[in-house]
Amino acid sequence: MQTKKMKGCIKDATVLHFCNTQLIVDIVLWLSIGSPVLILHMMGSPYEVGFFCDDTSLKYPYKPGMISNALLTGVAFGLTTTTLLMVEVMNRLERKYKKNRCLSGDPFICLKGFGIFLFGFVIAQLFTEVLKNAVGRLRPTFFDVCRPDFSRIDCRQGYITNYTCTNDEHLPNTLRTIRQSFPSGHSVFSMFTTVYLVLYIEKRLHITYSHILKPTIQAAIFLLSLVCAVSRITDHKHHPSDVIAGLFIGSVVACAIFHSLGTKFLNDPKIEKTSNDDEEEGNWVPNTNGCQTPLPLLQNEFDVSGRSPSFVLKQPIKISTSVTV
Structure with missing residues (x-):
């Protein structure tokens, strides 16, 4: 009863001002994290490492990737938006036809879920860009893209650190990213999106007309992530260990973000209100x-x-x- 009295003491204008302040602070923090990520992605200088002349893992031919950065970003954001809306629509239909008072389709929760996704996306990219530039691992197509002048390299020295790329067929950005193999950015982003959506569906989607629809949707999303990750190996963009590390980083970030924010802000307000009133x-x-x-x-x-x-x-x-x- 004391809680209700305290709620009555808070004016609507005070609550609105507090929410606006929270929104402004969150946007500023998001931009403060996102700006370094963008700078590192566009102009990051990876750590320069050497190579062994007989390293067969760097001798794969260069070819365009099956999944470009633009395609991955479009599919990930489009799939996230569609999934969040679909879950709330299915909940609304479940409540309408099954008369389940415990369920509701709240479009506002979609906005909160997408906001949490954006924050997690920036955090995942921050880990990716920092590691890419700090490690500086060479991609499997390094020799084909760089084409070091072996006539001036004494391979008997073993580990070669003094070399010059002679291939002028590629853009400077391609020559820069040839030393950013670890971890796989595609694997990080795709797995983060997958794990986040799987956890969101598990928490928010409650239907009774099918027992296997929910795991089917979750498995389909997970399969898309695996296809993206495997394509980075078959396209000779990353080493297998780069992909495995990317999958691990994406999973950990998604679980951490959802545990810290999703479990708190993605609850159904109607259920929470009913629960609190009954508990009192x-x-x-x-x-x-x-x-x-x-x-x-x-x-x-x-x-x-x-x-x-x-x-x-x-x-x-x-x-x-x-x-x-």
Whole structure:
């Protein structure tokens, strides 16, 4: 009861001002993180490492990638937007036709979910760009793109660090990115998107007309990520270890972001309001759907033996948690 009184003491103008302040602070922080990511991606200078003349892992022929950066970005953002909207629409239909009061399709939650996705995307890219420039690993097509002048290199020295690229067929940006193999940026982004959407679907989508629809959607999204990751190996853009590291980084960032923000801001406000009101009255019990059910509604459902009850509970059930040693 004290909570309700406290809520009444807060003016709407104060709440609106606080929300606007939060929004401004979050946008400033997002831009402060996103700006270095963009600078590193466009003008980052990777650490210069050497090579061995007989390193067969660097002798693959160069070819255009099957999935470009623009295609990956478009598919990832488009898939995220479609999935978030689809989940809320399916929840709304479930509530309408099944009369499930515990579900609702809230478009505002889509905006919050997409905002969390954007923040996680920037964090994942920050890890990717920092590691790419700090490690400076050579791509599998290094010899074909760089074409070092071996007539001036004494391979008997073993590890070669003094060399000059003679290939002028590629743009300077291609020669720069040839030393940014670890980790795979495509793998990081695709796996981050996949894990985030899988966790979002698991938390938000609640349907009763199919038991396998949810895992089917999750498996399809996961398959797209694996196809993207494998293509980076078959296109000779990354070493297998680069792809594995990218998948791991993307998964960890997605789980961390969803655990810290998604579990807090993606709850259904209607369910939360019902749960808090019932909890204050002391007459609720949890059901298997994750909703809080008032005890008086359960008094007319089943008795201990499973039959329709012939009695009505007069007092709320109290469970003692004391332990006697």
